[in-house]
Amino acid sequence: MPVAKIENLVKKFGDAVAVDNVSLQIEQGEIFGILGPNGAGKSTIINVICGLLSFDAGKVEILGREIKRDPVYCKRNIGIVPQDIAIYEDLSAFENVKFFATLYGLRGMGLKERVEEALDFVGLKDKAHSYPKAFSGGMKRRLNIACALAHRPKLIIMDEPTVGIDPQSRNHILRSVKKLNELGCTIIYTSHYMEEVEEICSKIAIIDHGKVIAEGTKDELKAIVMNTNGVWITVDSVHQVSAERLKEIKGVVHVEIKDNTVKITSSADINNLDKIILYFTGNGIPLKNIESKAPDLETVFLTLTGRKLRD
Amino acid sequence: MAVFSIFTKELKHNTRNLKGMILMVLFPIILIVVLGTALSGMFDRSSEFKDIRVLYKDPGDKPLSQAFAEFRKHGTEMGITFTKTESSEQGVENIKNRRYTCFVNVSDEGLELTKTDWSALKANLVEAVLKTFVERYKTVAVVAQVNPQAVPQMIKNSQAGDFVQVSSLGEKPRPRAMDYYAITMLTLITLYSSLTGVYAIRNEKTLKTAGRLLCAPVGRYELLLGKALGALFITLIQVLVVLLFSKYLLKTYWGEHLGTIFLLVSAEVVMAVSLGIGVAFLLRSEAAISGVLNMVIPILVFFGGGYIPLDGFNKTVLLIANASPLRWINTTLMAVIYANDFSSVAAAIGFNLGLGAVFLSIAAYAIRREGALL
Numbered sequence: 132m133p134v135a136k137i138e139n140l141v142k143k144f145g146d147a148v149a150v151d152n153v154s155l156q157i158e159q160g161e162i163f164g165i166l167g168p169n170g171a172g173k174s175t176i177i178n179v180i181c182g183l184l185s186f187d188a189g190k191v192e193i194l195g196r197e198i199k200r201d202p203v204y205c206k207r208n209i210g211i212v213p214q215d216i217a218i219y220e221d222l223s224a225f226e227n228v229k230f231f232a233t234l235y236g237l238r239g240m241g242l243k244e245r246v247e248e249a250l251d252f253v254g255l256k257d258k259a260h261s262y263p264k265a266f267s268g269g270m271k272r273r274l275n276i277a278c279a280l281a282h283r284p285k286l287i288i289m290d291e292p293t294v295g296i297d298p299q300s301r302n303h304i305l306r307s308v309k310k311l312n313e314l315g316c317t318i319i320y321t322s323h324y325m326e327e328v329e330e331i332c333s334k335i336a337i338i339d340h341g342k343v344i345a346e347g348t349k350d351e352l353k354a355i356v357m358n359t360n361g362v363w364i365t366v367d368s369v370h371q372v373s374a375e376r377l378k379e380i381k382g383v384v385h386v387e388i389k390d391n392t393v394k395i396t397s398s399a400d401i402n403n404l405d406k407i408i409l410y411f412t413g414n415g416i417p418l419k420n421i422e423s424k425a426p427d428l429e430t431v432f433l434t435l436t437g438r439k440l441r442d
Numbered sequence: 443m444a445v446f447s448i449f450t451k452e453l454k455h456n457t458r459n460l461k462g463m464i465l466m467v468l469f470p471i472i473l474i475v476v477l478g479t480a481l482s483g484m485f486d487r488s489s490e491f492k493d494i495r496v497l498y499k500d501p502g503d504k505p506l507s508q509a510f511a512e513f514r515k516h517g518t519e520m521g522i523t524f525t526k527t528e529s530s531e532q533g534v535e536n537i538k539n540r541r542y543t544c545f546v547n548v549s550d551e552g553l554e555l556t557k558t559d560w561s562a563l564k565a566n567l568v569e570a571v572l573k574t575f576v577e578r579y580k581t582v583a584v585v586a587q588v589n590p591q592a593v594p595q596m597i598k599n600s601q602a603g604d605f606v607q608v609s610s611l612g613e614k615p616r617p618r619a620m621d622y623y624a625i626t627m628l629t630l631i632t633l634y635s636s637l638t639g640v641y642a643i644r645n646e647k648t649l650k651t652a653g654r655l656l657c658a659p660v661g662r663y664e665l666l667l668g669k670a671l672g673a674l675f676i677t678l679i680q681v682l683v684v685l686l687f688s689k690y691l692l693k694t695y696w697g698e699h700l701g702t703i704f705l706l707v708s709a710e711v712v713m714a715v716s717l718g719i720g721v722a723f724l725l726r727s728e729a730a731i732s733g734v735l736n737m738v739i740p741i742l743v744f745f746g747g748g749y750i751p752l753d754g755f756n757k758t759v760l761l762i763a764n765a766s767p768l769r770w771i772n773t774t775l776m777a778v779i780y781a782n783d784f785s786s787v788a789a790a791i792g793f794n795l796g797l798g799a800v801f802l803s804i805a806a807y808a809i810r811r812e813g814a815l816l
């Protein structure tokens with residue numbers, strides 16, 4: 132039985148279709164990544180699964196029960212880590228986790244143990260009686276996660292949990308997600324950071340304009356773009372480099388210039404490396420480094436939508 | 443149980459909110475002390491007889507000379523200063539020059555009192571007391587002709603203060619400034635507990651916690667109930683603190699029915715908190731909410747007599763004032779405290795609870811809407 136099953140989901144806001152006939156199935160033990168640019172419909176799908184938003188058509192099931200028919204059962208088995216930090220600054224870390232846990236029916240000594248367990252899990256046990264106003268952004272993010280864990284949900288939904296935090300806290304959160312998964316939790320993880328999704332997710336759905344444009348494991352998705360090659364060329368200065376001129380070279384499908392690196396994606400069946408190098412040397416642009424890159428999820432997204440994930 | 447969790451969380455928020463506590467507890471106490479002290483002159487009866495100087499001309503052989511002599515004797519006991527003049531012209535001139543409060547000329551025609559606008563209040567007081575005294579004197583004179591034995595007893599029964607009681611003040615206790623402002627400031631600040639209602643709802647939006655609450659297996663009505671009860675309870679505690687502080691430390695007079703007083707104020711708390719909750723659902727922008735409340739509350743307070751007593755205003759103002767729930771509470775509190783009059787208690791409580799029910803119904807309807815709290 133899938134932990135979550137979404138069938139032909141449609142959600143409209145007025146005339147705008149935010150989610151367009153989306154079907155997803157999340158199995159027990161998966162870290163299911165939902166990848167897409169801002170405004171793609173990720174958060175709308177999450178809000179529907181959590182019971183925050185109604186929907187216009189389709190079906191959503193949590194652990195075999197329809198959310199419309201049995202919302203309390205469904206909600207009781209979900210832990211939500213919202214995109215925005217949703218904690219109370221005038222309640223201590225312990226009181227925050229405890230309050231949300233009581234809403235899920237936890238009481239007495241069991242409650243205290245679960246709250247301590249959740250705080251320990253996110254590395255805030257020693258800050259249990261401190262107030263979040265004294266916390267760093269990363270610590271607040273971790274407390275935000277702890278508030279979703281104390282009732283031991285079967286499905287944890289994390290909506291962009293690493294937005295705007297330092298690398299150390301980000302790594303801590305990613306390790307926590309993996310650890311939760313090892314403990315048996317099924318996780319839905321949304322992000323527009325391709326690297327994160329690629330690092331932790333066992334299955335990924337790419338969403339754009341409210342539709343699922345690709346779904347599968349990392350390898351399955353990358354197989355979609357196996358017919359392309361990537362070349363990263365580092366130069367002293369990119370001022371003289373023209374993306375338009377490079378695109379005129381036969382086989383080049385995409386050129387991206389960032390800092391001092393020119394990223395060129397070409398069709399795998401055309402060997403054009405000599406022509407690319409000739410462009411640089413012919414225009415008097417000294418090459419510092421040339422690297423061949425295997426396709427990543429960014430390339431997949433680029434190939435499928437014609438634009439970058441963070442455009 | 444979710445209701446209890448939300449209720450206790452609201453109590454924690456409010457008790458840790460220093461600004462809110464200062465507004466709801468410290469602020470009314472300071473206002474009672476400041477206004478009660480600064481405006482005590484408006485309520486102080488004894489000041490009415492201070493600095494009253496009467497100039498008079500009385501040859502001593504006129505029909506009312508004896509009566510006027512008696513009046514001077516009693517007037518002196520009341521604190522009025524009398525100065526004799528021999529000339530009417532000089533008397534009138536002195537009044538024009540504001541040297542005396544009024545001029546009394548005892549003549550064959552009776553008593554003539556001359557006064558000017560600048561001392562109208564004090565002169566009117568002298569006039570009223572003088573009229574009463576003369577009327578009583580005439581009555582005694584008539585009785586003396588018919589039944590001379592009754593006169594000594596009549597004179598014995600006459601006391602200086604009688605004139606004042608007859609003329610205006612009556613025997614019922616009147617509030618001092620501190621007593622008046624203890625009532626009006628308590629009920630004024632209770633109206634501001636609508637802000638507690640507003641923040642109970644708005645804070646969840648501001649802190650982005652509303653979504654998390656709605657994702658939990660908690661009904662929307664449970665959420666509303668927990669929040670409303672939390673806001674009501676903390677406000678009732680705050681009101682009780684102010685009430686007891688003013689009674690036992692400021693020694694303000696709250697009458698003999700403290701339970702009824704608290705019941706009346708509680709009804710206003712229900713109305714005010716519900717108003718805040720209702721407005722928080724009706725209006726989405728914080729600026730609009732604060733704009734509406736900052737406009738509505740002072741109007742309700744004014745028509746409730748919270749800033750100044752409305753007794754001297756015309757009928758139209760008093761008619762409009764009846765629409766203010768605060769007016770109902772204030773007048774009923776006055777009636778209970780100073781006249782043991784309970785006739786309007788049920789109406790005042792009913793009116794306030796009714797309004798509260800309307801505002802809560804608006805909130806209950808609005809919370810069903812998708813995104814109402816988001």
